[in-house]
Amino acid sequence: MKKFLCFTTSFCAAVCAFCLGGSAAFAETGDAGEDIAAGRFYPKDFVITPSFDNLTDYAAGGGKYLFLENNEISEYGNERVVTYKNSRKTITDLYFEGEEFYYKTDDDCIYALENFNKADNPEIEDFVSTVKTDKITQGDFYYHYDGDVIYVLENHDDIRLEGLSNLKQYGNNVYAVRTADDNKQVLCTLNGAETDEVKVENFDLTENIAVGNAYDALTSSATHDLQFVSLKSGYMTEVDLDALKKNSSTFTVGDTVQVSAANEPTALLLYTETDGEEGISIIAVNGKSYLIHPDNAPFTTVYPPDDLDKNGTATAGYIYSAPFESAGMRIKTSSGEDTIVSGSVKILKEYKKVDRPELDGDFYYVEYKVDEETSIRGFVRHGLVSTYIFNEEPPTATPDPDATTEDLVKPVVLVLIVLLLIAIAAGYLIYIGTSDKRKKKNNDKNN
Numbered sequence: 001m002k003k004f005l006c007f008t009t010s011f012c013a014a015v016c017a018f019c020l021g022g023s024a025a026f027a028e029t030g031d032a033g034e035d036i037a038a039g040r041f042y043p044k045d046f047v048i049t050p051s052f053d054n055l056t057d058y059a060a061g062g063g064k065y066l067f068l069e070n071n072e073i074s075e076y077g078n079e080r081v082v083t084y085k086n087s088r089k090t091i092t093d094l095y096f097e098g099e100e101f102y103y104k105t106d107d108d109c110i111y112a113l114e115n116f117n118k119a120d121n122p123e124i125e126d127f128v129s130t131v132k133t134d135k136i137t138q139g140d141f142y143y144h145y146d147g148d149v150i151y152v153l154e155n156h157d158d159i160r161l162e163g164l165s166n167l168k169q170y171g172n173n174v175y176a177v178r179t180a181d182d183n184k185q186v187l188c189t190l191n192g193a194e195t196d197e198v199k200v201e202n203f204d205l206t207e208n209i210a211v212g213n214a215y216d217a218l219t220s221s222a223t224h225d226l227q228f229v230s231l232k233s234g235y236m237t238e239v240d241l242d243a244l245k246k247n248s249s250t251f252t253v254g255d256t257v258q259v260s261a262a263n264e265p266t267a268l269l270l271y272t273e274t275d276g277e278e279g280i281s282i283i284a285v286n287g288k289s290y291l292i293h294p295d296n297a298p299f300t301t302v303y304p305p306d307d308l309d310k311n312g313t314a315t316a317g318y319i320y321s322a323p324f325e326s327a328g329m330r331i332k333t334s335s336g337e338d339t340i341v342s343g344s345v346k347i348l349k350e351y352k353k354v355d356r357p358e359l360d361g362d363f364y365y366v367e368y369k370v371d372e373e374t375s376i377r378g379f380v381r382h383g384l385v386s387t388y389i390f391n392e393e394p395p396t397a398t399p400d401p402d403a404t405t406e407d408l409v410k411p412v413v414l415v416l417i418v419l420l421l422i423a424i425a426a427g428y429l430i431y432i433g434t435s436d437k438r439k440k441k442n443n444d445k446n447n
Contacts, residue, residue, distance in 0.1 A: 040209055041209070041210075041273075041275065042206075042237075042279065042280040042293045043206075045235075046256075047199050047200070048201075049198065050074070052069045053183070056068040056069060057092070058175070059101060060173070065077065066101055068094050073094065073103065073116075075101075075113075087116075092105060101113040102124065102127065110123065110127040111123060136174055138174050141153065150167050159192075161193060174190040175187060175188065203237075207253055208250055209280065211248050214244075214251075214271050214282065219321065220321060221377050222322065222378050222379065227268075227269040228266050228302050229299055230264060230299075231265045232259070232296045233261045234293065236257060236292035237253050237257075238290055239254070242326055243328070267283040267284060268322065268359065270284055270324060274294055280294070287360055289324065311387075313345070315384050317381065318339065319341045321379070323379040339376065341366070341380055341384070346366060348365045349364070349365040350365070362381075366378065366379075366380055
């Protein structure tokens with residue numbers, strides 16, 4: 001079921017979108033090992049013609065199409081492909097009756113497709129198919145099939161329809177399978193002798209979009225002012241940049257949404273690459289990042305803020321290639337590690353959310369010296385940078401005007417010796433002076 005998503009940007013009240021795919025979880029994709037050059041850009045549209053090498057049967061109804069190939073059923077519809085496989089029996093036929101799909105096995109049993117993956121899928125014993133496969137009258141045309149060739153009676157002429165087989169009618173449409181020159185088989189609708197290939201939207205295509213040069217660009221020093229884009233009506237797919245690694249070959253993606261550009265929304269451009277009419281852009285809005293075709297995200301006029309060119313001090317934090325905080329946007333050092341900004345920086349510009357609502361907050365655009373030979377430019381969250389310089393001045397010593405470099409050891413020793421001699425002499429004099437008193441005291445004791 002489709003859900004509605006709204007987000008605001010600088011010049012609009014809301015952007016409405018349909019979340020397609022029924023799941024908010026991100027689809028995991030493979031890592032390096034495949035040829036990046038063979039990867040795809042973002043699709044300009046998602047309309048495809050299902051083709052097969054060995055198509056056994058088909059059924060159509062309820063806006064969906066079933067195709068049977070190699071004992072597997074592929075269901076196209078709701079913008080995704082659902083595969084039913086590992087059947088315990090050989091499947092031979094497909095049906096759409098009473099708003100439900102059914103399949104027949106080689107033992108002539110009929111089962112409901114909705115119970116395909118259940119342990120108990122009871123046989124439908126009273127099933128009767130109303131699908132005509134040999135003679136069909138639709139509008140002004142009469143179709144008949146002799147088992148090998150389909151004919152249509154048009155203006156009293158019996159026209160042979162070359163390369164067509166497996167004639168069926170579902171609702172008001174007549175279908176047949178056409179085999180092309182390359183032996184690929186596609187489903188067609190018939191309108192007299194005219195045929196039109198059946199086309200469907202398939203958003204599974206987003207799960208095979210190559211990273212290409214995006215990783216290197218998103219993790220390198222920023223080299224230009226910010227760029228913003230205007231969103232046109234079209235599709236874009238949520239992308240998890242936190243999961244982007246050096247060895248990633250394809251993006252990790254989430255829901256695909258359809259943008260309504262009635263209010264001329266804008267977004268922050270993180271990356272873009274084009275090759276003729278093919279291309280891919282990565283944008284950010286409301287804290288999320290999306291893949292989009294460049295044709296649906298053209299550049300808009302932007303007037304950058306004035307240069308500041310003043311010094312500041314950064315506390316320990318990451319520096320990003322754009323004002324969008326994601327692990328996949330952290331600027332890498334030459335060794336491939338995330339750059340941690342700490343210390344003196346030159347503040348080049350200041351970007352405020354009040355001026356650019358597409359941003360997640362206020363950022364400084366700074367130049368940071370990694371080492372003596374390397375400087376990088378990038379974006380740091382406002383709160384991590386101060387315009388004050390906190391470098392402490394080294395302590396200085398004030399010389400003592402009375403200081404001397406002479407050897408003071410000898411004078412000190414001489415003074416100590418003199419003091420010692422004086423103490424000895426004083427003690428001796430005191431002893432001599434009190435000798436008569438000691439004698440008299442001793443005589444008194446004896447008497």
